[in-house]
Amino acid sequence: MKLHPLWQEYPTLQSELTETLALMEQTVKLKNKPVEKAVLEMIHAGGKLLRPAYQLLFSRFGPEQDRQKAIALAASIEMLHTATLIHDDIVDKADTRRNLPTVAASFGNDVAVYAGDYLFVCCFKLLADYAGSLHSLQLNSRSMEKILNGELGQMDRRYDQQMTVAEYLDNISGKTAELFALSCTVGALESGTSEKFAKQCGEIGLNIGIAFQIIDDILDYSQPESQIGKPVLEDVRQGVYSLPLLLAMEQNASAFAPYLDKKAAMTDEDTQTVYQLVQEYGGVTKAQKEASRYTQKALKAIRKLPDDEQNTRELLWRLTNQILQRTN
């Protein structure tokens, strides 16, 4: 069980995240051993654990310091995230994730459906066992509702060349940023902060999540396939148009139309051309500016957080700055 090297610079968090992973592992108990193995491999495949990290950091702000509870809730959010990844890989027909075969690719869609369901349930089990009240479960189920509405909304807009930047932001707010927001909100709230403070934490998480997803989408347009886990531009072929493409299309939609019109029948050459057109029309640079805007919003709000003995505000600032400058 090895943690992402990112955490070496954050020793306390590193040790809490190690416990989080261990608890996730203990929670998974399946009679079907091959599936259990696949789920555990997915858990150990080196995800960055950003959502539980934020949950743990924000759980330091309240007066009720119960680290075991904080770790259990962090495990719960990561299991929820892993569940969505397993189901996303069915939908996206992805063969690999984090350079390992996906559960769907290894075991078929049928196993992946139930394996994802099982992790959803593990998430709710940990929440129900460790949360202080029903309130966190209410927040959690509302977030999940937004996430799924976002995913289903995105599917509805596939191959829609008229999609606007505002709609894209709306979709990624649901798809990615909501879970970051939830982590921060629940982290704070379950440590006994006020609702108002927890809400501010949630807004920080939302901005981090939006920036994070934009950067993820930018990476599709800036890296050779060998350096990222999933095939470059596969999304475009599947009709999912992200920010660099949308911003480039704002400059000259008709340059893209002949390729995008082919939808799933786009060849590798077509996607390469789209890739080059996105660069040519400044889509990547413009998207980077947009990501930076959300990053700055988050960092500014973090600076206004109260100070504490563990220097949490500084850690949050450093971590956020670090992950949102990532190039891989």
Added chain:
Amino acid sequence: MKLHPLWQEYPTLQSELTETLALMEQTVKLKNKPVEKAVLEMIHAGGKLLRPAYQLLFSRFGPEQDRQKAIALAASIEMLHTATLIHDDIVDKADTRRNLPTVAASFGNDVAVYAGDYLFVCCFKLLADYAGSLHSLQLNSRSMEKILNGELGQMDRRYDQQMTVAEYLDNISGKTAELFALSCTVGALESGTSEKFAKQCGEIGLNIGIAFQIIDDILDYSQPESQIGKPVLEDVRQGVYSLPLLLAMEQNASAFAPYLDKKAAMTDEDTQTVYQLVQEYGGVTKAQKEASRYTQKALKAIRKLPDDEQNTRELLWRLTNQILQRTN
């Protein structure tokens, strides 16, 4: 929105189930309108609503009579059930359910994955909003864990001609009976009964659920295709061996082996032969006896329930007797 005719004989329950359906409908709010429509159609396709009915009946035993809460919790259990059906239909590659196209068949597996997830979330949302404490959520997530462990366990044993009756009972306890047990337990508990009483209610539910599933499996071996919603004996081709077959195989396993050994390649003639062999070796009759044993256990325990003004004990006895004598 029409209820199954079964409920005409139970007017109070009929009116509460009508409200349950209405609340389920209100709870489903999706931006993706075609998927929303499919989910609503699935909800309205005339499922019997047995699980919410038991939940509502058992919720009459406690001192805390809050019908709005009881209806919300009943809606929650039916949404959970519907979620599992949508995902089961992906796994079983089923084209129809309740004589309507499945969500997976109409919209593809990708939409069905998220639609099922969405209904899971609706279930937890209603629970988190209406349950009196975290306890029901703990029970719910533990039941869901058993259900998924049962489903994944069943997949692991596909095409296993050595499967025992005990293993079959274990699987259906997870797959079907657990949700009946949960309905009865939560119904009682959330109306303020003792834990001990709620546990007894859960055992009644478990026996009803086991009998119900055995009868369902018997129907596969006793009806022409036109009278049941899913293709007869498709399960056998998919390697899911149910009680009538297992009991018949106990008499002469080698008579079945040549056909079952073909696994997914079984022809329609092969499944017809298996059908006839099951009759010949008394599989249906023996399974009926087994179902009857669980039915009697449930009815006996129902007779021992306390009496109340609404005559709930009588209604429970009548309903249970009625649905477990069903021939369709």
